[in-house]
Amino acid sequence: QVQLVQSGAEVKNPGASVKVSCKASGYTFTAYYIHWVRQAPGQGLEWMGWINPNSGGTDYAQKFQGRVTMTRDTSLSTVYMELSRLTSDDTAMYYCARPLNYGGNSGAFDIWGQGTMVTVSS
Amino acid sequence: SYELTQPPSVSVSPGQTARITCSGDALSKKYAYWYQQKSGQAPVLVIYEDNKRPSGIPERFSGSSSGTMATLTISGAQVEDEGDYYCYSTDSSGDYVFGTGTKVTVL
Numbered sequence: 001q002v003q004l005v006q007s008g009a010e011v012k013n014p015g016a017s018v019k020v021s022c023k024a025s026g027y028t029f030t031a032y033y034i035h036w037v038r039q040a041p042g043q044g045l046e047w048m049g050w051i052n053p054n055s056g057g058t059d060y061a062q063k064f065q066g067r068v069t070m071t072r073d074t075s076l077s078t079v080y081m082e083l084s085r086l087t088s089d090d091t092a093m094y095y096c097a098r099p100l101n102y103g104g105n106s107g108a109f110d111i112w113g114q115g116t117m118v119t120v121s122s
Numbered sequence: 123s124y125e126l127t128q129p130p131s132v133s134v135s136p137g138q139t140a141r142i143t144c145s146g147d148a149l150s151k152k153y154a155y156w157y158q159q160k161s162g163q164a165p166v167l168v169i170y171e172d173n174k175r176p177s178g179i180p181e182r183f184s185g186s187s188s189g190t191m192a193t194l195t196i197s198g199a200q201v202e203d204e205g206d207y208y209c210y211s212t213d214s215s216g217d218y219v220f221g222t223g224t225k226v227t228v229l
Contacts, residue, residue: 035218037165037220044206044208044220044221044222044223045157045159045165045208045210045220045223046220047210047217047218047219047220059216059217061217061218062123062217063123095164095165097164100167100170100176106153106155106170106171107153107155107170107210107211107212107218108155108167108170108171108176109157109165109167110167110176112164112165112166113164114164115164
């Protein structure tokens with residue numbers, strides 16, 4: 001079945017970087033964009049950016065420009081989200097999500113990963 | 123930065139109609155999407171492109187948009203519809219933004 005499976009929970013020190021993976025299966029990996037969304041404990045959802053797995057093209061939310069990098073490995077059907085210079089404000093659940101549009105992009109995410117909890121603490 | 127404003131909470135009795143609004147300047151030109159999130163779970167898409175329902179979503183969920191406001195309507199709300207609801211759209215530059223979220227209580 002179509003699914004996105006994310007890597008496990010991470011605990012990082014302030015100032016460090018974290019790299020979260022999202023492995024796709026059950027569909028043509030290069031045909032659908034992947035977005036990243038995060039949610040701090042008890043808070044709302046926050047869009048971080050997207051990657052086009054076909055071209056490698058990306059777009060990041062202004063808030064994360066210069067600090068986030070999204071990449072993909074087509075041989076593994078996996079996308080990665082790396083966030084650097086972590087602070088306690090980056091403690092959150094991080095989700096990857098796939099729009100339902102074949103070959104296009106939109107905000108209609110019908111498939112979500114299970115989430116990866118990233119905790120930033122000294 | 124661009125904001126999508128929602129009421130913090132909406133309460134409704136079972137079988138009644140719940141309406142959740144989402145206000146944003148760009149909504150007159152951009153699509154609205156709606157997500158339901160239950161505690162400890164990933165969000166679920168319930169409405170896309172203002173008023174389309176994904177397969178598997180009950181017919182009691184509907185969406186509309188007029189001017190700078192989008193509305194999610196739950197007609198005949200059920201106890202299982204409780205959760206947090208977020209609207210979602212894009213700003214004029216194409217960046218995506220989530221609304222502030224609305225907690226729906228059915229009791």
